[in-house]
Amino acid sequence: MSIVNVLKGFYEILKAMAVTLKYFFTKPLTVQYPKEKIRLYPRFRGRHELQRRPDGLELCVGCGLCAAICPARAIYVEAAENTDDARYSATERYARLYEINYTRCIFCGFCEEACPTGALKLGHEFALARASRGDLVMGKETLLQPATPHAIILED
Numbered sequence: 548m549s550i551v552n553v554l555k556g557f558y559e560i561l562k563a564m565a566v567t568l569k570y571f572f573t574k575p576l577t578v579q580y581p582k583e584k585i586r587l588y589p590r591f592r593g594r595h596e597l598q599r600r601p602d603g604l605e606l607c608v609g610c611g612l613c614a615a616i617c618p619a620r621a622i623y624v625e626a627a628e629n630t631d632d633a634r635y636s637a638t639e640r641y642a643r644l645y646e647i648n649y650t651r652c653i654f655c656g657f658c659e660e661a662c663p664t665g666a667l668k669l670g671h672e673f674a675l676a677r678a679s680r681g682d683l684v685m686g687k688e689t690l691l692q693p694a695t696p697h698a699i700i701l702e703d
């Protein structure tokens with residue numbers, strides 16, 4: 548090994564150490580989640596939330612437009628008629644079955660835009676990891692629950 552190669556190697560090590568030292572004293576980009584909250588912009592698209600009217604009735608009327616427009620075929624809706632004894636929405640029909648498959652959803656937001664009643668909103672919940680694929684198919688009982696994500700919402 549020539550002295551030139553040794554000096555070159557030493558120079559490369561010094562360069563690498565300089566990069567390490569430069570970043571050693573700067574503020575880290577990583578976030579200590581969940582000890583530290585994640586910073587999100589208002590337009591961040593997380594888990595869907597089905598909305599209710601102020602009187603508690605569901606805004607979803609089971610029209611299926613969200614399912615029809617979904618490019619990933621992630622939504623499944625089955626409508627049924629409200630009765631006087633069992634009323635879920637203010638109109639004739641409601642979504643008897645409403646499911647979103649999060650193994651397919653690409654969070655494009657088309658479903659939210661297509662919904663004529665404003666029932667479907669993409670919220671800020673991002674903690675969607677589940678132990679099994681089956682748990683990633685979420686039904687009405689989950690989607691009707693407003694989530695409280697561990698996040699700070701920034702200015703847009």
Ligand code: SF4
Pocket residue numbers: 616617618619620621622647651652653654655656657658659
């Ligand atoms: S966000 Fe896009 S992919 Fe996900 S359910 Fe809605 S339309 Fe389908």
Ligand code: SF4
Pocket residue numbers: 606607608609610611612613614624642661662663664665666667
């Ligand atoms: S969420 Fe909106 S678009 Fe989808 S079925 Fe309900 S009312 Fe129709």
